[in-house]
Amino acid sequence: MAQGPVLCFTDRGIHCPAGDFHIDPWRPVDRAIVTHAHSDHARAGMGHYLATPRTLAAMRHRLGPIRAQALEFGVPLRIGGATVSLHPAGHVPGSAQVRVEVAGEVWAASGDYKTVPDGLSEPFEPVRCHAFISECTFGLPVFRWRPEAEIRAEVNRWWAQNAAGGRASVLGAYSLGKAQRLLAGLDPGIGPILTHGAVEEMTAILRAGGLALPPTLRVVPGVDGRSHPGALVLAPPSALGSPWARRFGAASEGFASGWMRLRGIRRRRSVDRGFVISDHADWDGLNLAIRETGAERVFVTHGYTAPFRRWLAEQGYDAAIAATDWQGEESEAPGAEAAE
Amino acid sequence: MKRFAALFLALESTTRTSEKTAALAAYFREAPEQDRLWTIALLSGRRPKRAVTASRLAEWAAEAAGLPGWLFEESYAVTGDLAETIALILPPPRAPEPATLTGWITRIRGLALLPEPERRGAVLAAWAALDGAERFLFNKLITGGFRMGVAQGLMTRALAQATGIAEPELALRLMGDWTPDSTTFSALVLTGDPGADLTRPYPFCLAHALEQQPEALGAPSDWAADWKWDGIRGQAVLRGGRFSLWSRGEELVTDRFPELAELGDRLPGGTVIDGEILAFSVEGGGAPLPFAALQRRIGRKTVSRKLLAEVPVILMAYDLLEEGGRDVRAEPLAARLAALRRLVEGMPASAPLRLSAPLAFADWAELTALRAGAAAAGAEGVMIKRLASAYHVGRRRGDWWKWKLDPMTFDAVMVYAQAGHGRRANLYTDFTFALWQGDALVPVTKAYSGLTDSEFAEISAWVRRNTLERFGPVRRVAPDLVFEIAFEGIRESPRHKSGIALRFPRMLRWRRDKPASEADTLEAAQALLKARR
Numbered sequence: 001m002a003q004g005p006v007l008c009f010t011d012r013g014i015h016c017p018a019g020d021f022h023i024d025p026w027r028p029v030d031r032a033i034v035t036h037a038h039s040d041h042a043r044a045g046m047g048h049y050l051a052t053p054r055t056l057a058a059m060r061h062r063l064g065p066i067r068a069q070a071l072e073f074g075v076p077l078r079i080g081g082a083t084v085s086l087h088p089a090g091h092v093p094g095s096a097q098v099r100v101e102v103a104g105e106v107w108a109a110s111g112d113y114k115t116v117p118d119g120l121s122e123p124f125e126p127v128r129c130h131a132f133i134s135e136c137t138f139g140l141p142v143f144r145w146r147p148e149a150e151i152r153a154e155v156n157r158w159w160a161q162n163a164a165g166g167r168a169s170v171l172g173a174y175s176l177g178k179a180q181r182l183l184a185g186l187d188p189g190i191g192p193i194l195t196h197g198a199v200e201e202m203t204a205i206l207r208a209g210g211l212a213l214p215p216t217l218r219v220v221p222g223v224d225g226r227s228h229p230g231a232l233v234l235a236p237p238s239a240l241g242s243p244w245a246r247r248f249g250a251a252s253e254g255f256a257s258g259w260m261r262l263r264g265i266r267r268r269r270s271v272d273r274g275f276v277i278s279d280h281a282d283w284d285g286l287n288l289a290i291r292e293t294g295a296e297r298v299f300v301t302h303g304y305t306a307p308f309r310r311w312l313a314e315q316g317y318d319a320a321i322a323a324t325d326w327q328g329e330e331s332e333a334p335g336a337e338a339a340e
Numbered sequence: 341m342k343r344f345a346a347l348f349l350a351l352e353s354t355t356r357t358s359e360k361t362a363a364l365a366a367y368f369r370e371a372p373e374q375d376r377l378w379t380i381a382l383l384s385g386r387r388p389k390r391a392v393t394a395s396r397l398a399e400w401a402a403e404a405a406g407l408p409g410w411l412f413e414e415s416y417a418v419t420g421d422l423a424e425t426i427a428l429i430l431p432p433p434r435a436p437e438p439a440t441l442t443g444w445i446t447r448i449r450g451l452a453l454l455p456e457p458e459r460r461g462a463v464l465a466a467w468a469a470l471d472g473a474e475r476f477l478f479n480k481l482i483t484g485g486f487r488m489g490v491a492q493g494l495m496t497r498a499l500a501q502a503t504g505i506a507e508p509e510l511a512l513r514l515m516g517d518w519t520p521d522s523t524t525f526s527a528l529v530l531t532g533d534p535g536a537d538l539t540r541p542y543p544f545c546l547a548h549a550l551e552q553q554p555e556a557l558g559a560p561s562d563w564a565a566d567w568k569w570d571g572i573r574g575q576a577v578l579r580g581g582r583f584s585l586w587s588r589g590e591e592l593v594t595d596r597f598p599e600l601a602e603l604g605d606r607l608p609g610g611t612v613i614d615g616e617i618l619a620f621s622v623e624g625g626g627a628p629l630p631f632a633a634l635q636r637r638i639g640r641k642t643v644s645r646k647l648l649a650e651v652p653v654i655l656m657a658y659d660l661l662e663e664g665g666r667d668v669r670a671e672p673l674a675a676r677l678a679a680l681r682r683l684v685e686g687m688p689a690s691a692p693l694r695l696s697a698p699l700a701f702a703d704w705a706e707l708t709a710l711r712a713g714a715a716a717a718g719a720e721g722v723m724i725k726r727l728a729s730a731y732h733v734g735r736r737r738g739d740w741w742k743w744k745l746d747p748m749t750f751d752a753v754m755v756y757a758q759a760g761h762g763r764r765a766n767l768y769t770d771f772t773f774a775l776w777q778g779d780a781l782v783p784v785t786k787a788y789s790g791l792t793d794s795e796f797a798e799i800s801a802w803v804r805r806n807t808l809e810r811f812g813p814v815r816r817v818a819p820d821l822v823f824e825i826a827f828e829g830i831r832e833s834p835r836h837k838s839g840i841a842l843r844f845p846r847m848l849r850w851r852r853d854k855p856a857s858e859a860d861t862l863e864a865a866q867a868l869l870k871a872r873r
């Protein structure tokens with residue numbers, strides 16, 4: 001029987017004709033399935049949302065009241081002619097890949113993902129499928145991450161050194177996901193952990209959702225480098241070097257991003273310390289994830305799509321580029337997250 | 341090498357000068373002596389020669405990493421740095437090996453003598469032995485492209501901290517024609533025999549850009565002014581019958597400008613002159629040639645008779661640092677200039693040495709008016725120097741100012757965008773700009789600097805949404821955004837479709853207020869060509 005593709009790419013987002021819903025749409029639609037709560041994937045203006053409970057909690061904080069349904073990982077849901085289920089993407093807590101099955105054919109949309117456990121997010125789970133839509137933010141072989149334990153030790157060492165030198169450590173990290181992942185790895189024995197308002201609010205939501213995280217104190221007037229010597233301050237990247245950060249005096253500034261792998265970008269950010277920490281898959285992670293899906297067709301989006309597609313094609317995949325409007329929270333645009 | 345790599349990382353992981361100096365000073369106290377010497381050599385631009393070509397290295401690295409050549413190239417395009425690309429794509433080291441910096445440099449210098457298969461084997465073995473930053477530095481050394489971004493002044497300060505020797509004395513000791521083969525750490529730094537090197541130049545005194553109006557400098561009578569020439573800063577040294585010519589990059593360029601060797605016969609012994617190596621036409625009263633002419637001479641080690649005739653150079657002298665074998669840098673500029681004038685006046689008119697004539701001005705308004713005529717005089721602007729000042733080491737604020745002409749500008753439309761590399765790998769930063777010719781836009785120049793990071797980020801997002809066509813890494817974009825382009829010079833260029841080429845073009849600002857239809861015309865730009873020279 002003639003059958004169209006399970007998912008197709010439209011100017012609003014990824015569309016499923018059989019279920020008449022969109023995945024991570026960027027223009028208003030009736031029904032949206034959202035992979036995770038980063039602002040380029042979870043946008044306002046949809047008639048109805050479907051996402052994991054953790055993603056919905058973060059979305060409600062960002063978008064205000066929305067009409068939505070929560071779906072736990074691994075639970076199949078029938079929507080029209082399609083069966084939908086969500087599977088951990090390992091990107092940030094609550095982040096999901098979307099598995100869509102229509103008449104025995106399975107497609108999966110990865111959203112953003114990483115394959116190595118970060119100690120906080122639900123670990124990535126490969127989804128067997130015929131066609132896989134993969135992000136490739138860091139789809140070049142220069143991008144390789146080090147093990148989580150080494151990264152954690154490096155951050156704690158930097159913090160301890162600054163604390164010993166009487167300096168605060170201001171660490172810039174995206175407020176949903178990256179900040180809590182760093183927080184989970186911090187050694188509270190070194191000193192107090194302070195948070196920028198944007199980070200504190202997101203952290204409170206994740207704590208309410210059941211994640212155990214070290215205690216933090218929100219930065220308000222009177223809470224600064226003097227009141228809390230040797231503190232580590234978690235703040236959105238846009239707060240680095242801003243008037244907000246001045247209250248910590250001659251602090252050492254660190255920035256955590258996969259882009260810190262590149263020397264040129266480290267130097268441009270001109271922070272004291274760049275930590276190579278990403279919530280996206282590295283080169284090996286992308287290749288591994290795609291292999292494990294068993295998919296023959298792969299659509300790549302988000303990042304170094306052209307070379308990554310060619311690489312996959314040379315590995316024997318039927319690979320194509322899918323144009324989307326996702327920018328990536330690591331696109332590093334200053335002001336992408338407004339400082340409060 | 342571990343210690344050297346740790347130093348490199350320490351220098352890179354801080355933006356504070358005091359911390360950089362401390363890291364370097366600690367290294368100068370602790371590292372093996374020969375490594376210290378090599379580090380000074382590397383930081384002052386005395387690099388080992390390239391031992392392997394870039395294309396061979398790229399090929400071997402791609403093979404070792406199991407990647408196709410095109411993917412290596414894509415990665416290289418993003419980092420913008422061959423050494424870094426190789427360091428990043430190779431698997432972690434298999435057989436770590438402890439060796440000193442000097443040990444690795446010795447191996448690198450030995451590579452050039454090996455036949456290619458062995459050379460390849462040695463490079464692969466080194467990659468398998470070195471980790472992260474060490475591998476990166478090895479690659480930098482092997483490609484002859486080592487640069488650490490440590491200013492000479494900072495290195496000298498660190499060395500002073502480590503040795504207790506005064507900075508100016510150290511700065512002088514480190515100048516000249518030495519290599520790690522010709523000296524030792526102890527002879528160069530600790531003993532510093534001044535008679536050892538007849539060719540040694542003095543550290544250059546550098547000027548700051550004048551950012552306020554000259555009135556802020558106080559009484560005009562305290563100051564001297566002359567043209568700011570558009571050539572190569574150079575020092576002519578004559579000692580013990582030996583003439584040497586140094587460029588500001590501390591490069592010995594005696595052989596590149598053979599016509600200046602005549603000065604070795606004409607100047608008295610023990611003379612050091614600071615000036616500008618300038619392409620100069622002797623016809624009429626004599627006039628500087630545009631910088632583009634001098635560019636034909638730069639980088640050529642041997643010069644043809646034809647080129648010598650077409651682009652002769654002179655030394656435009658503006659300071660005297662050594663007179664009769666005596667270091668006169670501490671004397672006031674006024675006295676040095678008087679001595680320099682006597683020296684130049686004693687020369688025949690045909691000698692390739694001229695005095696950069698003082699500009700006479702009674703008040704700042706007069707100097708401002710003179711500066712407006714800089715382009716007509718073949719200069720970039722004026723230099724203003726305090727008459728009572730000594731000749732400082734390096735860039736010290738307050739006594740030497742350069743006051744350049746305002747750049748020329750036009751408003752142009754962005755038509756192509758390309759992602760940057762290195763520092764800006766994830767942003768669109770390299771743009772091509774066009775001007776109107778009738779109702780067509782003719783590309784005139786590329787520019788990639790001058791905007792803030794947040795502007796680049798905003799434009800990058802715009803580029804992604806407004807791409808009309810892609811050619812590899814280049815995107816043709818909707819011709820909507822207008823930028824004010826500033827540049828230092830303009831010349832005719834038959835190679836370009838527009839017929840013009842700009843010198844140092846950069847984006848002055850994003851003209852959000854202007855629609856593309858109000859950008860400038862090519863005709864207006866060509867008129868600028870006629871206005872200058």
Ligand SMILES: [Zn+2]
Pocket residue numbers: 036038091112328329
């Ligand atoms: Zn994301």
Ligand SMILES: [Zn+2]
Pocket residue numbers: 038040041112302326327328329
């Ligand atoms: Zn994303």
